[in-house]
Amino acid sequence: MIAIENIRKEFPxxxxxxxxxxxxxxxxxxxxxTPQPVIDAIVDxxxxxxxxxxxxxxxxxxxxTDKYEEARIKIQKHFNAxxxxxxxxxxxxxxxINLVANGFTSLxxxxxxxxxxxxxxxxxxxxxxxxxxRTGALLKVIPMTxxxxxxxxxxxxxxxDKTKLVFCNHVSNALGTINPIKDIITLAHGVNAAVLIDGAxxxxxxxxxxxxxxxxxxxxxxxxxxxxxxxxxxxxKETWLKKLPPYQGGGEMIAEVxxxxxxxxxxxxxxxxxxxxxxxxxxxxxxxxxxxxxxFDVIAAYEHELLEYATEKLLAIEGLRIYGPKDTTQKAAxxxxxxxxxxxxxxxxxxxxxxxAVRTGHHCAQPIMNFFCIPGTVRASFAFYNTKxxxxxxxxxxxxxxxxxx
Amino acid sequence: MTIQEIQQEIVEEFxxxxxxMQRYEYMIExxxxxxxxxxxxxxxDNLIKGCQSKVxxxxxxxxxxxxxxxxxxxxxxxxxxxxxxxxxxxxxPKDIIEANTDFIDExxxxxxxxxxxxxxxxxxxxxxxxxxxxxxxxxN
Numbered sequence: 026m027i028a029i030e031n032i033r034k035e036f037p038x039x040x041x042x043x044x045x046x047x048x049x050x051x052x053x054x055x056x057x058x059t060p061q062p063v064i065d066a067i068v069d070x071x072x073x074x075x076x077x078x079x080x081x082x083x084x085x086x087x088x089x090t091d092k093y094e095e096a097r098i099k100i101q102k103h104f105n106a107x108x109x110x111x112x113x114x115x116x117x118x119x120x121x122i123n124l125v126a127n128g129f130t131s132l133x134x135x136x137x138x139x140x141x142x143x144x145x146x147x148x149x150x151x152x153x154x155x156x157x158x159r160t161g162a163l164l165k166v167i168p169m170t171x172x173x174x175x176x177x178x179x180x181x182x183x184x185x186d187k188t189k190l191v192f193c194n195h196v197s198n199a200l201g202t203i204n205p206i207k208d209i210i211t212l213a214h215g216v217n218a219a220v221l222i223d224g225a226x227x228x229x230x231x232x233x234x235x236x237x238x239x240x241x242x243x244x245x246x247x248x249x250x251x252x253x254x255x256x257x258x259x260x261x262k263e264t265w266l267k268k269l270p271p272y273q274g275g276g277e278m279i280a281e282v283x284x285x286x287x288x289x290x291x292x293x294x295x296x297x298x299x300x301x302x303x304x305x306x307x308x309x310x311x312x313x314x315x316x317x318x319x320x321f322d323v324i325a326a327y328e329h330e331l332l333e334y335a336t337e338k339l340l341a342i343e344g345l346r347i348y349g350p351k352d353t354t355q356k357a358a359x360x361x362x363x364x365x366x367x368x369x370x371x372x373x374x375x376x377x378x379x380x381x382a383v384r385t386g387h388h389c390a391q392p393i394m395n396f397f398c399i400p401g402t403v404r405a406s407f408a409f410y411n412t413k414x415x416x417x418x419x420x421x422x423x424x425x426x427x428x429x430x431x
Numbered sequence: 432m433t434i435q436e437i438q439q440e441i442v443e444e445f446x447x448x449x450x451x452m453q454r455y456e457y458m459i460e461x462x463x464x465x466x467x468x469x470x471x472x473x474x475x476d477n478l479i480k481g482c483q484s485k486v487x488x489x490x491x492x493x494x495x496x497x498x499x500x501x502x503x504x505x506x507x508x509x510x511x512x513x514x515x516x517x518x519x520x521x522x523x524p525k526d527i528i529e530a531n532t533d534f535i536d537e538x539x540x541x542x543x544x545x546x547x548x549x550x551x552x553x554x555x556x557x558x559x560x561x562x563x564x565x566x567x568x569x570x571n
């Protein structure tokens with residue numbers, strides 16, 4: 026059982042009002058809210074040991090370095106990576122993907138193929154298109170069904186000895202579909218292709234085990250799992266991280282520099298040029314601790330309860346259609362919907378007036394919207410600090426907006 | 432009526448409403464009176480960028496005045512463009528170029544629109560003025 030009242034007290038922002046109404050925050054898939062222990066970690070850093078890391082011999086630098094590296098170990102343990110140096114701190118999922126895409130420039134040739142799923146966020150499409158432009162590789166797409174589920178038979182037929190890389194999100198940001206990543210990875214490895222899984226949407230709900238998955242790269246952002254913005258991670262298997270060239274040059278990532286030649290630092294520093302977001306990394310660790318203290322099993326069970334409740338209530342509204350899998354066990358706590366004849370933008374504006382935060386638009390996944398021939402959807406995404414009472418407010422708000430807009 | 436007189440008229444109409452819901456309902460009503468753009472002009476060229484919803488605007492010169500027509504796939508956006516066009520349509524290009532748009536604030540529209548949506552509004556005003564500048568050049 027989740028101690029919901031105690032949990033809500035730990036999120037100061039949940040006390041505020043919007044347009045004179047208590048805030049109902051259902052845009053968690055874009056950014057989750059920040060609990061007091063994470064805010065405290067940020068304040069503690071700036072109040073007590075703000076200093077540059079890995080360089081200074083002075084006490085503050087040493088303390089900051091220790092905390093930053095402790096955070097890396099927390100992330101390593103959370104995702105069950107074999108080694109802490111397989112965790113690279115980045116500015117977020119997009120940055121992590123670009124790091125890998127950039128690294129593969131020298132490893133791909135014309136005629137090689139890259140496979141991406143039809144369910145991707147733009148940030149897991151555009152970097153690979155750019156990689157294809159640089160290398161002459163071809164981008165192939167795993168199609169999806171009308172229910173927003175990947176067509177695995179089609180995927181199998183796309184795989185060949187030309188396939189070098191496969192990219193897929195663990196959970197779709199636009200529809201909430203949980204993809205069968207274990208099968209995707211195993212099949213890709215059958216043709217010796219590397220796999221990158223975008224865990225941005227999965228990480229707040231599901232504890233991924235990178236060794237059990239045998240995934241080559243797994244990426245996620247702190248700000249979707251109770252951490253700060255501008256902070257993310259890349260897990261890469263040691264063998265791959267050693268193969269990839271550095272992403273950016275600068276301080277921290279070097280072993281030795283002369284004007285003739287630079288030798289690069291060992292992992293993970295090879296990929297961490299310049300002064301990183303030290304406070305962000307430490308706060309990311311605090312966020313992971315916070316979520317693990319509640320427990321991912323508890324979080325998943327409670328969110329599923331919210332999802333089922335909201336699905337049933339919303340579907341009772343006339344003309345409302347939910348996009349994505351009908352089976353709620355195949356979904357994260359995300360509901361992407363439209364009401365017949367009502368533009369999602371209009372719905373979003375009215376809901377905001379009622380203090381309800383949802384996302385409207387194409388969710389940076391235009392190919393998915395084109396597939397359903399819609400301009401966008403209204404997306405309500407739930408977190409473990411949301412309640413059924415808030416869902417009732419959403420449902421009443423959607424009905425009220427529909428009456429106004431029809 | 433001058434642009435300013437029309438704007439004042441709109442402000443007065445909106446001041447009759449006590450709450451946001453009535454204002455939005457009125458805006459939606461105004462959207463229904465929008466002079467609709469012909470389907471042939473609903474092209475990508477006439478689309479205004481920077482809006483979450485689609486907004487098409489067409490302008491033509493009738494004598495020395497500009498007539499605007501428009502449409503949107505979202506009805507709140509349609510109301511917003513209808514308000515702008517009511518103020519700017521059948522006016523001389525020079526007057527449109529020089530018109531200020533503070534009345535948007537006065538009817539309590541802009542303060543309720545988030546930056547991204549406000550950008551849509553700003554893009555609409557910019558586009559109407561761009562048409563006016565283009566026709567002014569033609570008239571010179």
